[in-house]
Amino acid sequence: MNAMDISIAAARAVVIFGLVLSLIPVLIWMERKGAAYIQDRRGPNRAHILGFRLGGLVHMLADALKLLTKEEVTAAGVMKPLVFLAPALAFFAATATVAAVPFSGPISVAGQTLTLEVANMKAGLVYVLAISSLGAYALLLAGVTSQTSYSFLGAMRAASQFISYELALGMAALALFLVAGSLSLTDIAADQGAVLWRWNAFRQPLAFLIFMAALFAEASRLPFDLPEGDSEIVGYHVEYSSMRFAMFFMAEYAHIIVGSAVVAALFFGGWNIPFADQGLIAANAERIAAVAWPIAAVVLMLAGASIAQRFKKRFGDLRDYEPVMIGLPMMIAGVTLAILYAPLGDVILSTRWLPAAVTFVLGFTAVLAKTLLIASVFVWVRWTLPRFRYDQVMAFGWKILLPAGMLNLVVTAAIMLYLG
Amino acid sequence: MIEAILFYFLAACAVVSAVGTITRINPLMSALWLVAALLSLAGLYGALAAPLVAAIQVIVAAGAVMVLILFVVMMTDRGPEGMRPRAIRFSKMLGALAAAYLAIVMIVAVAVPPFVASPASGGYYESPVTLGGFVAGKYAAAFELAGVMLLVAALSVITIAKWGERTRSDDDDCEEALS
Numbered sequence: 001m002n003a004m005d006i007s008i009a010a011a012r013a014v015v016i017f018g019l020v021l022s023l024i025p026v027l028i029w030m031e032r033k034g035a036a037y038i039q040d041r042r043g044p045n046r047a048h049i050l051g052f053r054l055g056g057l058v059h060m061l062a063d064a065l066k067l068l069t070k071e072e073v074t075a076a077g078v079m080k081p082l083v084f085l086a087p088a089l090a091f092f093a094a095t096a097t098v099a100a101v102p103f104s105g106p107i108s109v110a111g112q113t114l115t116l117e118v119a120n121m122k123a124g125l126v127y128v129l130a131i132s133s134l135g136a137y138a139l140l141l142a143g144v145t146s147q148t149s150y151s152f153l154g155a156m157r158a159a160s161q162f163i164s165y166e167l168a169l170g171m172a173a174l175a176l177f178l179v180a181g182s183l184s185l186t187d188i189a190a191d192q193g194a195v196l197w198r199w200n201a202f203r204q205p206l207a208f209l210i211f212m213a214a215l216f217a218e219a220s221r222l223p224f225d226l227p228e229g230d231s232e233i234v235g236y237h238v239e240y241s242s243m244r245f246a247m248f249f250m251a252e253y254a255h256i257i258v259g260s261a262v263v264a265a266l267f268f269g270g271w272n273i274p275f276a277d278q279g280l281i282a283a284n285a286e287r288i289a290a291v292a293w294p295i296a297a298v299v300l301m302l303a304g305a306s307i308a309q310r311f312k313k314r315f316g317d318l319r320d321y322e323p324v325m326i327g328l329p330m331m332i333a334g335v336t337l338a339i340l341y342a343p344l345g346d347v348i349l350s351t352r353w354l355p356a357a358v359t360f361v362l363g364f365t366a367v368l369a370k371t372l373l374i375a376s377v378f379v380w381v382r383w384t385l386p387r388f389r390y391d392q393v394m395a396f397g398w399k400i401l402l403p404a405g406m407l408n409l410v411v412t413a414a415i416m417l418y419l420g
Numbered sequence: 421m422i423e424a425i426l427f428y429f430l431a432a433c434a435v436v437s438a439v440g441t442i443t444r445i446n447p448l449m450s451a452l453w454l455v456a457a458l459l460s461l462a463g464l465y466g467a468l469a470a471p472l473v474a475a476i477q478v479i480v481a482a483g484a485v486m487v488l489i490l491f492v493v494m495m496t497d498r499g500p501e502g503m504r505p506r507a508i509r510f511s512k513m514l515g516a517l518a519a520a521y522l523a524i525v526m527i528v529a530v531a532v533p534p535f536v537a538s539p540a541s542g543g544y545y546e547s548p549v550t551l552g553g554f555v556a557g558k559y560a561a562a563f564e565l566a567g568v569m570l571l572v573a574a575l576s577v578i579t580i581a582k583w584g585e586r587t588r589s590d591d592d593d594c595e596e597a598l599s
Contacts (some may be wrong), residue, residue, distance in 0.1 A: 082452075122547070123472035130478035136486055137455065144448060159486050166483060183472070183548055 013099070013118045020098050024253045025060035027375055031253075032056065034379040051318030051325065070242040075147065078239075082145040087240065087247030090138030094254040097131045100124035101261045102186045104363035105271040105278050107356045116271075116360070117186060124185040125173050128262055129166070132218060135255065136162035139220075139227055142248070143236035154235035157390065158220065158227035164397035165217035165224075171405025172211040175204055175412045176266055185262070189270025194277035201267040206408045208267050210401050212377075215263065217397070219255040222382035226390060256378050257371065264370035271363030278359055285355035288362075293345065297337035304330030426467050434460035451489045455481055472551055484570070 029044075033056060036043025044056035052058065074083060099118035106115050121127050136159055143155020177183055179200065180191040192199045201208045217224040228235035237248045264270060273281075281288065308327025313320050348354070388396065437460060440453035458481035466474035555563050 121471055123475045126472060126475035126479070130475040130482065133479055133482040136482065140486070140489065141452075156490070159490055163483060163486055163490075177548075 008114075009118070012116070016098060016103060016118055017095060019103075020095055020254055020257055023257045023371075024250050025057070025064075026372075027253045027257055027379075028063075029055075029057050029060055030372075030376060031379050031382070032059070034376065035383045038380075038383040048319055048322075051320070051322050053319065053322060064246075067243055067246040072242040072244060073239075075239050078147055079145050082141050084244075086138050086142035086145065087244045087251070089141065090135060090251035091247050091254065093131055093135035093138060094251040094258060097128050098258045098261060100127050100185050101258070101265050102189055102270050103261075103367050104360050105190070106186075107360050107363075109353060109356045115186060116364070120186055121184060123183050125177060125183040125188070125266075128185070129170055129173065132255075132259075133162065133166050135218070135251075138248075138251070139236045142240065143227075146236075146239035148239055150233040151236050151238045153233050154227045154229070154238070157229075158236060161217055161220070161224060161226060161393060161397075164394060165214040165401070168210050168397060168401035168405050169214040169218060171402065171409055172204075172207040172214065173266070175207040175405075175409050176200055178409070178412050178416050179203060185265045185270075189265045189272065192269040192272060194269070194272045194275055194280075196274045199267065199269045199272075204267070204408070204412070206404060207412075210405050210408070211263065211267070213396075213401060215259045216378070216381065217393070219252065219259055219378070221256065221378055223385045223388055224393060225387060226393060229387065231387075256375055260371045260374035260378070261367065263374050264367060268370050268374075270370075271367050273362060273366050278363075281359050281362055282355040285358040286349050288358055289349055289354060290345070293337065293341055297334045297341070300330050300334030300337065302334075304328065304332075304334060423467060427464070430460050430463040430467065434464065448489060451485055454488070455485050458485065472548060476551075487574075 033043040035041075044059040045053060047053065047056075047058045047062045049058055049061075074080070100121055102115065102117040102120075104116035106113050108114070139158035139162075140155045143151040143153075143158065146152070176188055180188040182188060182191070188200070192203075196202070216222075220227045228237075237245055240248060272278075304327045306327075307323050308331065310323040310327075311320070434457050437453045437456035441450045441457055444450040444453060458477060462474045462477035462481065465471075465477055
C-alpha cells in the first residue's frame with residue numbers, strides 16, 4: 001500500500017462522508033415538503049437570503065443557526081461522558097455504514113480499476129448489520145443516562161425493538177447472500193446486473209418487504225417510532241437540547257439515507273441502469289455524451305425560461321426577483337453550453353477517459369436517484385401510517401417478520417440447491 | 421510497525437475495559453464496559469485480517485449485551501437509580517476458587533499452546549465459507565452448547581423476574597385476577 005493508494009482511500013472516505021452529510025438537509029427538506037403536500041399545505045417557503053428562497057431550502061440554514069445558538073442544558077447529577085457520548089455514537093452508527101455501499105460501478109482509468117466505495121469488504125453485509133446495530137446503544141445511553149422516566153421508557157423501547165427487528169433484517173439479508181454467493185455489497189449489486197427482473201426486489205420480493213419493514217424499525221421511523229413517540233413520551237432525547245439534540249436529529253436522517261443506499265445496492269441493482277449494462281455504456285460513451293450535451297443545453301435554456309417567466313410583483317421586496325435571478329443564469333449556462341459545443345465538442349468527445357467518466361456519472365446518478373426515491377418512501381409512509389402500539393410492534397416482529405424471513409431463507413436455500 | 425501500534429492500543433483498550441467490567445458496582449455500567457471490551461476484541465480480530473469475524477463479534481457485542489442490559493433492568497425492575505450493589509454469599513470464597521482455576525488453566529495454556537500458528541494465507545478468515553465450516557463442522561458441539569446456555573440464562577431470568585412480581589404485593593394479584 002503506497003502513498004497513492006492511501007490518499008485515494010482517504011479522498012473516497014471524505015467525499016462519500018461529505019455526500020451523506022450534504023444529503024441530510026435535502027432529506028429534511030423533502031420531509032417537510034412531503035408532509036406539507038400530503039396534508040394539503042405549501043410547507044416551508046418564507047425564509048430567504050437576499051430574496052433567494054430556493055423552495056424552502058433556506059429554512060434548513062435557519063434551522064442550523066437556531067440549533068447552534070441555543071443554550072445547551074445538561075441535567076444535574078448525570079454521568080457527563082456518557083451524555084456526550086450518546087449523540088456522537090448515534091451519528092457514528094448512522095453514517096459509518098455507508099463505507100460498504102458502492103456509489104458507482106468499478107471504472108477503469110489508465111489501466112487501473114477504481115471502485116467507488118470507501119472499503120470493498122468481503123464481509124460488507126455483516127459489517128452493515130454490525131454497525132447499524134450499534135445505533136441502539138446510542139439510544140440506550142441517551143435514555144438511561146438522562147435519569148428521566150420518559151427517556152428511560154424510550155430507551156427500553158428502543159432496545160427491545162432493535163433486538164427484535166435485527167433478527168428479521170439479518171434473515172432477509174441472508175437470503176440475498178444465498179442468491180449472490182457473496183457478502184460484499186459490490187458483488188451483490190454486480191450480480192443483479194442490468195436486467196430489470198434479475199434485481200433482488202423482483203427475485204426476492206418477500207426478503208425486500210421484510211428488509212424494508214425491519215429497516216423502518218431500525219431507523220425508528222413512524223410506524224415504529226416508539227422510542228421517540230412524540231405524542232406520548234418524548235423519548236430518549238427528551239433531556240437533550242441545542243446541537244446535541246441536533247446530532248440525534250441528523251443521525252435519524254443519516255440513517256434513512258444510508259439505509260436507502262443499502263437498499264438500493266441490495267435490492268435495486270446499485271449503480272445498474274435497467275437494460276443498459278456497464279459494457280454497453282462504456283462502448284457507446286462517445287455517442288451518449290454527444291447526444292447528452294445538446295439535450296442538456298436545450299433543457300437548461302427551456303427550464304431557465306420557464307422559471308424566469310414566473311416573474312411577478314407580489315411581495316414588493318427582493319423575493320419578487322428570485323425567478324429572474326435563478327432563471328437567467330440557467331438560460332445563460334444553456335446558451336454557453338450550446339456555443340461551446342462547436343469548438344470544444346470534438347476535443348472532449350475524443351478524450352481517453354470519456355468512457356470512464358460517462359460510466360461513473362451515469363452509475364452515480366443511478367445510485368443517487370434510487371437512494372432518494374427509496375428515502376421518499378420513508379417520508380410517504382411517515383405521513384400516512386399511524387404509530388403501532390407496543391404489543392403490536394413485538395407481535396409483528398416476532399410472529400410475522402421473523403417466521404416469514406425464516407421461510408424465505410429455507411425456500412431460497414432449497415431453490416438454490418435444486419438449481420445447483 | 422503500524423500493526424504493532426494498533427495491536428497494543430486495542431489490547432490496552434480491551435484490558436482496561438475488562439477491568440472496568442468487573443469493578444463497576446452499577447450493573448448497567450459494567451455491561452457498558454463489557455461492550456467496550458468486546459468491541460476492542462473485534463478490533464483485534466480486524467487487525468488479524470479477519471474482518472468477518474470482527475463484524476460478527478460486533479453483532480454479538482451489540483445484540484447479546486443489549487439483551488444482558490435488558491435482563492439487568494428486568495431483574496432490578498426499578499430503573500437506573502434503583503440498581504443496588506450486587507452481593508452474593510461466600511462471594512469472596514467463590515471468587516478465589518474461580519481465580520485459582522483460571523490461573524491454572526492459563527498457566528497450562530501458556531506452557532502447552534493448544535493452537536498452532538494457522539497455515540492460512542491472506543484472506544483465509546475473510547471467507548464466510550471457512551467460518552461456516554468451523555461453526556457447523558469442527559466446533560458444532562461447542563457452538564450449540566453456547567446457544568443452549570444462552571437459552572437457559574434467558575429462561576431463568578424470566579423466571580426470576582416473574583417470581584419477584586408475584587411476591588411484591590397483593591394489589592398486583594387483584595389486577596391479575598381481573599384481567
